Amino acid sequence: MLVIEQAAHAHPWSRNLLADSFGERYFTGSLWQTVPITTTQESTEQLVGYFIADCVLDESTLMNICVAPKWQGQGLGRLLMKHYLQQCTLRGINQCWLEVRASNIAAQALYAACGYQENGRRRHYYQTHSGSEDAVLMALTLSN
Ligand SMILES: CC(C)(COP(=O)(O)OP(=O)(O)OC[C@H]1O[C@@H](n2cnc3c(N)ncnc32)[C@H](O)[C@@H]1OP(=O)(O)O)[C@@H](O)C(=O)NCCC(=O)NCCS
Known part of the structure:
Protein backbone atom coordinates (compact mmCIF):
# COMPACT_ATOMS: atom_id res chain seq x y z
CA MET A 1 0.00 0.00 0.00
CA LEU A 2 2.74 2.42 0.93
CA VAL A 3 4.47 1.99 -2.45
CA ILE A 4 1.24 2.74 -4.34
CA GLU A 5 0.35 5.56 -1.95
CA GLN A 6 3.67 7.29 -2.54
CA ALA A 7 3.55 6.78 -6.31
CA ALA A 8 -0.05 7.93 -6.82
CA HIS A 9 -0.57 10.80 -4.37
CA ALA A 10 1.06 14.22 -4.53
CA HIS A 11 0.60 14.29 -0.72
CA PRO A 12 0.76 10.64 0.38
CA TRP A 13 -0.26 9.30 3.76
CA SER A 14 2.60 8.14 5.99
CA ARG A 15 3.23 4.50 6.83
CA ASN A 16 1.87 5.12 10.35
CA LEU A 17 -1.32 6.74 9.09
CA LEU A 18 -1.92 3.83 6.70
CA ALA A 19 -1.27 1.32 9.50
CA ASP A 20 -3.72 3.15 11.80
CA SER A 21 -6.46 2.76 9.16
CA PHE A 22 -6.91 -0.89 10.05
CA GLY A 23 -8.40 0.00 13.44
CA GLU A 24 -11.88 -0.94 14.57
CA ARG A 25 -13.87 1.99 13.21
CA TYR A 26 -12.38 1.70 9.72
CA PHE A 27 -13.00 -0.62 6.83
CA THR A 28 -10.94 -1.12 3.71
CA GLY A 29 -11.17 -2.76 0.32
CA SER A 30 -8.48 -3.78 -2.12
CA LEU A 31 -8.11 -4.72 -5.77
CA TRP A 32 -5.61 -7.31 -6.96
CA GLN A 33 -4.43 -8.29 -10.43
CA THR A 34 -2.77 -11.49 -11.57
CA VAL A 35 0.57 -10.56 -13.10
CA PRO A 36 3.25 -12.83 -14.60
CA ILE A 37 6.57 -13.30 -12.80
CA THR A 38 9.12 -12.42 -15.47
CA THR A 39 11.81 -14.91 -14.36
CA THR A 40 9.50 -17.96 -14.20
CA GLN A 41 6.40 -19.28 -15.97
CA GLU A 42 4.32 -18.54 -12.88
CA SER A 43 2.11 -15.63 -11.91
CA THR A 44 1.45 -13.75 -8.72
CA GLU A 45 -1.21 -11.48 -7.23
CA GLN A 46 -0.31 -7.80 -7.07
CA LEU A 47 -2.12 -5.06 -5.16
CA VAL A 48 -3.27 -2.38 -7.63
CA GLY A 49 -5.71 -0.28 -5.60
CA TYR A 50 -7.48 0.20 -2.30
CA PHE A 51 -9.90 2.35 -0.35
CA ILE A 52 -10.01 3.29 3.32
CA ALA A 53 -13.22 4.46 4.97
CA ASP A 54 -14.57 4.97 8.44
CA CYS A 55 -17.96 3.99 9.73
CA VAL A 56 -19.72 5.74 12.61
CA LEU A 57 -23.33 4.64 13.21
CA ASP A 58 -25.08 5.05 9.86
CA GLU A 59 -22.51 7.38 8.31
CA SER A 60 -19.28 6.72 6.46
CA THR A 61 -16.46 8.94 5.28
CA LEU A 62 -14.28 7.80 2.41
CA MET A 63 -10.82 8.77 3.60
CA ASN A 64 -8.60 7.49 0.83
CA ILE A 65 -8.98 5.79 -2.52
CA CYS A 66 -6.04 5.03 -4.72
CA VAL A 67 -5.20 3.15 -7.91
CA ALA A 68 -1.55 2.49 -8.80
CA PRO A 69 -0.54 4.93 -11.59
CA LYS A 70 0.13 2.13 -14.09
CA TRP A 71 -3.43 0.85 -13.68
CA GLN A 72 -5.30 4.16 -13.70
CA GLY A 73 -7.81 5.08 -16.41
CA GLN A 74 -9.07 1.51 -16.84
CA GLY A 75 -12.17 1.59 -14.68
CA LEU A 76 -10.56 0.30 -11.49
CA GLY A 77 -11.31 3.45 -9.48
CA ARG A 78 -14.96 3.09 -10.44
CA LEU A 79 -14.84 -0.59 -9.44
CA LEU A 80 -13.37 0.30 -6.03
CA MET A 81 -16.10 2.92 -5.51
CA LYS A 82 -18.76 0.36 -6.41
CA HIS A 83 -17.29 -2.04 -3.86
CA TYR A 84 -17.11 0.71 -1.22
CA LEU A 85 -20.76 1.72 -1.74
CA GLN A 86 -21.87 -1.94 -1.67
CA GLN A 87 -20.04 -2.32 1.65
CA CYS A 88 -21.81 0.79 2.94
CA THR A 89 -25.19 -0.65 1.99
CA LEU A 90 -24.36 -3.95 3.71
CA ARG A 91 -23.40 -2.04 6.87
CA GLY A 92 -26.67 -0.08 6.89
CA ILE A 93 -24.97 3.22 6.11
CA ASN A 94 -27.27 5.97 4.82
CA GLN A 95 -24.97 8.93 4.45
CA CYS A 96 -21.56 8.97 2.74
CA TRP A 97 -19.15 11.88 3.02
CA LEU A 98 -15.76 12.75 1.65
CA ALA A 109 -15.17 13.45 -11.58
CA LEU A 110 -15.08 9.88 -10.24
CA TYR A 111 -17.15 10.80 -7.17
CA ALA A 112 -19.66 12.76 -9.28
CA ALA A 113 -19.98 9.78 -11.62
CA CYS A 114 -20.88 7.69 -8.55
CA GLY A 115 -23.63 10.11 -7.49
CA TYR A 116 -21.81 12.38 -5.01
CA GLN A 117 -22.70 16.06 -5.00
CA GLU A 118 -20.68 19.01 -3.77
CA ASN A 119 -21.98 20.15 -0.44
CA GLY A 120 -19.56 22.87 0.68
CA ARG A 121 -15.93 23.92 0.90
CA ARG A 122 -13.33 24.32 3.62
CA ARG A 123 -11.09 27.23 2.71
CA HIS A 124 -7.31 26.62 2.75
CA TYR A 125 -7.86 23.24 4.38
CA TYR A 126 -5.02 21.31 2.73
CA GLN A 127 -1.35 22.20 2.65
CA THR A 128 0.30 22.30 -0.75
CA HIS A 129 3.97 22.57 -1.64
CA SER A 130 3.44 26.31 -2.20
CA GLY A 131 0.70 27.22 0.30
CA SER A 132 -2.80 25.84 0.74
CA GLU A 133 -5.87 24.79 -1.18
CA ASP A 134 -9.57 24.30 -0.45
CA ALA A 135 -11.24 21.03 0.46
CA VAL A 136 -14.38 20.26 -1.52
CA LEU A 137 -16.95 18.46 0.63
CA MET A 138 -19.07 15.92 -1.21
CA ALA A 139 -22.02 13.88 -0.01
CA LEU A 140 -24.09 10.95 -1.20
CA THR A 141 -27.30 9.71 0.40
CA LEU A 142 -27.89 5.98 -0.02
CA SER A 143 -31.44 4.69 -0.25
CA ASN A 144 -31.15 1.39 1.62
C1 LIG B 1 -8.90 9.11 -8.52
C2 LIG B 1 -8.49 7.69 -8.94
C3 LIG B 1 -8.73 6.72 -7.79
C4 LIG B 1 -9.33 7.26 -10.16
O1 LIG B 1 -9.00 5.91 -10.47
P1 LIG B 1 -9.01 5.37 -11.99
O2 LIG B 1 -8.89 3.89 -11.94
O3 LIG B 1 -8.00 6.11 -12.78
O4 LIG B 1 -10.47 5.82 -12.45
P2 LIG B 1 -11.40 5.11 -13.53
O5 LIG B 1 -10.58 4.65 -14.69
O6 LIG B 1 -12.25 4.09 -12.84
O7 LIG B 1 -12.32 6.33 -13.99
C5 LIG B 1 -13.60 6.53 -13.43
C6 LIG B 1 -14.03 7.96 -13.64
O8 LIG B 1 -13.17 8.84 -12.92
C7 LIG B 1 -13.00 10.06 -13.66
N1 LIG B 1 -11.58 10.20 -14.03
C8 LIG B 1 -10.59 9.28 -13.87
N2 LIG B 1 -9.43 9.79 -14.27
C9 LIG B 1 -9.68 11.06 -14.69
C10 LIG B 1 -8.87 12.12 -15.20
N3 LIG B 1 -7.54 11.98 -15.35
N4 LIG B 1 -9.47 13.30 -15.49
C11 LIG B 1 -10.79 13.48 -15.33
N5 LIG B 1 -11.62 12.49 -14.86
C12 LIG B 1 -11.06 11.32 -14.54
C13 LIG B 1 -13.89 9.94 -14.88
O9 LIG B 1 -15.17 10.44 -14.54
C14 LIG B 1 -13.95 8.44 -15.07
O10 LIG B 1 -15.08 8.02 -15.76
P3 LIG B 1 -15.02 7.84 -17.38
O11 LIG B 1 -13.92 6.88 -17.64
O12 LIG B 1 -16.37 7.30 -17.71
O13 LIG B 1 -14.75 9.19 -17.92
C15 LIG B 1 -6.99 7.68 -9.40
O14 LIG B 1 -6.79 8.71 -10.33
C16 LIG B 1 -6.01 7.83 -8.27
O15 LIG B 1 -5.65 6.85 -7.60
N6 LIG B 1 -5.50 9.06 -8.05
C17 LIG B 1 -4.48 9.31 -7.03
C18 LIG B 1 -5.03 9.20 -5.64
C19 LIG B 1 -6.17 10.18 -5.42
O16 LIG B 1 -6.12 11.33 -5.83
N7 LIG B 1 -7.22 9.69 -4.73
C20 LIG B 1 -8.41 10.49 -4.44
C21 LIG B 1 -8.27 11.33 -3.22
S1 LIG B 1 -8.06 10.40 -1.73
Missing part, protein backbone atom coordinates in the same frame (compact mmCIF):
# COMPACT_ATOMS: atom_id res chain seq x y z
CA GLU A 99 -13.35 15.64 1.29
CA VAL A 100 -11.19 16.10 -1.76
CA ARG A 101 -8.56 18.62 -2.79
CA ALA A 102 -10.03 21.31 -5.05
CA SER A 103 -7.24 20.61 -7.57
CA ASN A 104 -8.03 16.88 -7.76
CA ILE A 105 -10.31 17.01 -10.79
CA ALA A 106 -9.97 13.28 -11.60
CA ALA A 107 -11.18 12.21 -8.15
CA GLN A 108 -14.03 14.76 -8.16
Whole structure:
Protein backbone atom coordinates (compact mmCIF):
# COMPACT_ATOMS: atom_id res chain seq x y z
CA MET A 1 0.00 0.00 0.00
CA LEU A 2 2.74 2.42 0.93
CA VAL A 3 4.47 1.99 -2.45
CA ILE A 4 1.24 2.74 -4.34
CA GLU A 5 0.35 5.56 -1.95
CA GLN A 6 3.67 7.29 -2.54
CA ALA A 7 3.55 6.78 -6.31
CA ALA A 8 -0.05 7.93 -6.82
CA HIS A 9 -0.57 10.80 -4.37
CA ALA A 10 1.06 14.22 -4.53
CA HIS A 11 0.60 14.29 -0.72
CA PRO A 12 0.76 10.64 0.38
CA TRP A 13 -0.26 9.30 3.76
CA SER A 14 2.60 8.14 5.99
CA ARG A 15 3.23 4.50 6.83
CA ASN A 16 1.87 5.12 10.35
CA LEU A 17 -1.32 6.74 9.09
CA LEU A 18 -1.92 3.83 6.70
CA ALA A 19 -1.27 1.32 9.50
CA ASP A 20 -3.72 3.15 11.80
CA SER A 21 -6.46 2.76 9.16
CA PHE A 22 -6.91 -0.89 10.05
CA GLY A 23 -8.40 0.00 13.44
CA GLU A 24 -11.88 -0.94 14.57
CA ARG A 25 -13.87 1.99 13.21
CA TYR A 26 -12.38 1.70 9.72
CA PHE A 27 -13.00 -0.62 6.83
CA THR A 28 -10.94 -1.12 3.71
CA GLY A 29 -11.17 -2.76 0.32
CA SER A 30 -8.48 -3.78 -2.12
CA LEU A 31 -8.11 -4.72 -5.77
CA TRP A 32 -5.61 -7.31 -6.96
CA GLN A 33 -4.43 -8.29 -10.43
CA THR A 34 -2.77 -11.49 -11.57
CA VAL A 35 0.57 -10.56 -13.10
CA PRO A 36 3.25 -12.83 -14.60
CA ILE A 37 6.57 -13.30 -12.80
CA THR A 38 9.12 -12.42 -15.47
CA THR A 39 11.81 -14.91 -14.36
CA THR A 40 9.50 -17.96 -14.20
CA GLN A 41 6.40 -19.28 -15.97
CA GLU A 42 4.32 -18.54 -12.88
CA SER A 43 2.11 -15.63 -11.91
CA THR A 44 1.45 -13.75 -8.72
CA GLU A 45 -1.21 -11.48 -7.23
CA GLN A 46 -0.31 -7.80 -7.07
CA LEU A 47 -2.12 -5.06 -5.16
CA VAL A 48 -3.27 -2.38 -7.63
CA GLY A 49 -5.71 -0.28 -5.60
CA TYR A 50 -7.48 0.20 -2.30
CA PHE A 51 -9.90 2.35 -0.35
CA ILE A 52 -10.01 3.29 3.32
CA ALA A 53 -13.22 4.46 4.97
CA ASP A 54 -14.57 4.97 8.44
CA CYS A 55 -17.96 3.99 9.73
CA VAL A 56 -19.72 5.74 12.61
CA LEU A 57 -23.33 4.64 13.21
CA ASP A 58 -25.08 5.05 9.86
CA GLU A 59 -22.51 7.38 8.31
CA SER A 60 -19.28 6.72 6.46
CA THR A 61 -16.46 8.94 5.28
CA LEU A 62 -14.28 7.80 2.41
CA MET A 63 -10.82 8.77 3.60
CA ASN A 64 -8.60 7.49 0.83
CA ILE A 65 -8.98 5.79 -2.52
CA CYS A 66 -6.04 5.03 -4.72
CA VAL A 67 -5.20 3.15 -7.91
CA ALA A 68 -1.55 2.49 -8.80
CA PRO A 69 -0.54 4.93 -11.59
CA LYS A 70 0.13 2.13 -14.09
CA TRP A 71 -3.43 0.85 -13.68
CA GLN A 72 -5.30 4.16 -13.70
CA GLY A 73 -7.81 5.08 -16.41
CA GLN A 74 -9.07 1.51 -16.84
CA GLY A 75 -12.17 1.59 -14.68
CA LEU A 76 -10.56 0.30 -11.49
CA GLY A 77 -11.31 3.45 -9.48
CA ARG A 78 -14.96 3.09 -10.44
CA LEU A 79 -14.84 -0.59 -9.44
CA LEU A 80 -13.37 0.30 -6.03
CA MET A 81 -16.10 2.92 -5.51
CA LYS A 82 -18.76 0.36 -6.41
CA HIS A 83 -17.29 -2.04 -3.86
CA TYR A 84 -17.11 0.71 -1.22
CA LEU A 85 -20.76 1.72 -1.74
CA GLN A 86 -21.87 -1.94 -1.67
CA GLN A 87 -20.04 -2.32 1.65
CA CYS A 88 -21.81 0.79 2.94
CA THR A 89 -25.19 -0.65 1.99
CA LEU A 90 -24.36 -3.95 3.71
CA ARG A 91 -23.40 -2.04 6.87
CA GLY A 92 -26.67 -0.08 6.89
CA ILE A 93 -24.97 3.22 6.11
CA ASN A 94 -27.27 5.97 4.82
CA GLN A 95 -24.97 8.93 4.45
CA CYS A 96 -21.56 8.97 2.74
CA TRP A 97 -19.15 11.88 3.02
CA LEU A 98 -15.76 12.75 1.65
CA GLU A 99 -13.35 15.64 1.29
CA VAL A 100 -11.19 16.10 -1.76
CA ARG A 101 -8.56 18.62 -2.79
CA ALA A 102 -10.03 21.31 -5.05
CA SER A 103 -7.24 20.61 -7.57
CA ASN A 104 -8.03 16.88 -7.76
CA ILE A 105 -10.31 17.01 -10.79
CA ALA A 106 -9.97 13.28 -11.60
CA ALA A 107 -11.18 12.21 -8.15
CA GLN A 108 -14.03 14.76 -8.16
CA ALA A 109 -15.17 13.45 -11.58
CA LEU A 110 -15.08 9.88 -10.24
CA TYR A 111 -17.15 10.80 -7.17
CA ALA A 112 -19.66 12.76 -9.28
CA ALA A 113 -19.98 9.78 -11.62
CA CYS A 114 -20.88 7.69 -8.55
CA GLY A 115 -23.63 10.11 -7.49
CA TYR A 116 -21.81 12.38 -5.01
CA GLN A 117 -22.70 16.06 -5.00
CA GLU A 118 -20.68 19.01 -3.77
CA ASN A 119 -21.98 20.15 -0.44
CA GLY A 120 -19.56 22.87 0.68
CA ARG A 121 -15.93 23.92 0.90
CA ARG A 122 -13.33 24.32 3.62
CA ARG A 123 -11.09 27.23 2.71
CA HIS A 124 -7.31 26.62 2.75
CA TYR A 125 -7.86 23.24 4.38
CA TYR A 126 -5.02 21.31 2.73
CA GLN A 127 -1.35 22.20 2.65
CA THR A 128 0.30 22.30 -0.75
CA HIS A 129 3.97 22.57 -1.64
CA SER A 130 3.44 26.31 -2.20
CA GLY A 131 0.70 27.22 0.30
CA SER A 132 -2.80 25.84 0.74
CA GLU A 133 -5.87 24.79 -1.18
CA ASP A 134 -9.57 24.30 -0.45
CA ALA A 135 -11.24 21.03 0.46
CA VAL A 136 -14.38 20.26 -1.52
CA LEU A 137 -16.95 18.46 0.63
CA MET A 138 -19.07 15.92 -1.21
CA ALA A 139 -22.02 13.88 -0.01
CA LEU A 140 -24.09 10.95 -1.20
CA THR A 141 -27.30 9.71 0.40
CA LEU A 142 -27.89 5.98 -0.02
CA SER A 143 -31.44 4.69 -0.25
CA ASN A 144 -31.15 1.39 1.62
C1 LIG B 1 -8.90 9.11 -8.52
C2 LIG B 1 -8.49 7.69 -8.94
C3 LIG B 1 -8.73 6.72 -7.79
C4 LIG B 1 -9.33 7.26 -10.16
O1 LIG B 1 -9.00 5.91 -10.47
P1 LIG B 1 -9.01 5.37 -11.99
O2 LIG B 1 -8.89 3.89 -11.94
O3 LIG B 1 -8.00 6.11 -12.78
O4 LIG B 1 -10.47 5.82 -12.45
P2 LIG B 1 -11.40 5.11 -13.53
O5 LIG B 1 -10.58 4.65 -14.69
O6 LIG B 1 -12.25 4.09 -12.84
O7 LIG B 1 -12.32 6.33 -13.99
C5 LIG B 1 -13.60 6.53 -13.43
C6 LIG B 1 -14.03 7.96 -13.64
O8 LIG B 1 -13.17 8.84 -12.92
C7 LIG B 1 -13.00 10.06 -13.66
N1 LIG B 1 -11.58 10.20 -14.03
C8 LIG B 1 -10.59 9.28 -13.87
N2 LIG B 1 -9.43 9.79 -14.27
C9 LIG B 1 -9.68 11.06 -14.69
C10 LIG B 1 -8.87 12.12 -15.20
N3 LIG B 1 -7.54 11.98 -15.35
N4 LIG B 1 -9.47 13.30 -15.49
C11 LIG B 1 -10.79 13.48 -15.33
N5 LIG B 1 -11.62 12.49 -14.86
C12 LIG B 1 -11.06 11.32 -14.54
C13 LIG B 1 -13.89 9.94 -14.88
O9 LIG B 1 -15.17 10.44 -14.54
C14 LIG B 1 -13.95 8.44 -15.07
O10 LIG B 1 -15.08 8.02 -15.76
P3 LIG B 1 -15.02 7.84 -17.38
O11 LIG B 1 -13.92 6.88 -17.64
O12 LIG B 1 -16.37 7.30 -17.71
O13 LIG B 1 -14.75 9.19 -17.92
C15 LIG B 1 -6.99 7.68 -9.40
O14 LIG B 1 -6.79 8.71 -10.33
C16 LIG B 1 -6.01 7.83 -8.27
O15 LIG B 1 -5.65 6.85 -7.60
N6 LIG B 1 -5.50 9.06 -8.05
C17 LIG B 1 -4.48 9.31 -7.03
C18 LIG B 1 -5.03 9.20 -5.64
C19 LIG B 1 -6.17 10.18 -5.42
O16 LIG B 1 -6.12 11.33 -5.83
N7 LIG B 1 -7.22 9.69 -4.73
C20 LIG B 1 -8.41 10.49 -4.44
C21 LIG B 1 -8.27 11.33 -3.22
S1 LIG B 1 -8.06 10.40 -1.73
